[in-house]
Amino acid sequence: MSGGSFDIDAPRWDLTTFTGRLKHFFNITDFTTALLPDSLILPIIMQRLEKYKFMQKITYLHGPLQVMLVGVFLVFMVPAACSLFPQNCSMAVSKLEPELRDSIRGRYGESVQHVYFNKGL
Incomplete structure (x- = not known):
């Protein structure tokens, strides 16, 4: 390890500026998650899942599954939005x-x- 010190708690960028928060956001967030809105991701996932035989048998669970997937997306997108805006x-x-x-x-x-x-x- 080099002689320089690294503080894990110190932010790498100035979080009082929009540019600093944007750099922080892209540093901690998966790039593909940040660019694809929920309205594009969910239909793609559901179309791929509906090809399987077990998904064709349990059509009554498609609605609850979609609600659960939207909840999972919100768990990740709300912190991302909070990191972008002061x-x-x-x-x-x-x-x-x-x-x-x-x-x-x-x-x-x-x-x-x-x-x-x-x-x-």
Whole structure:
């Protein structure tokens, strides 16, 4: 191993910029998954599965199988979308609810103009 140090927890790119988040996204995501939307993947999978004899016998399970496959796609696409778009947001203190606004101004005075929060899911 070389003499340089590597911090696994440190991001490789600046995640406050769109370009940095995009590079991070493509680094951690399978390229084919990112480019093919669910509307293209599911019919391809179902067409290939329907060629098998066991799938022709259990036609009543096609609907539940499709629902399950969409759920699996969402498990991977939601984190991918969260990595592309920033989750940080700011709001002016003057636009907060009166109780919260008074609490912030009572604790920090008039010097705080904006509060920052994570939008999350």
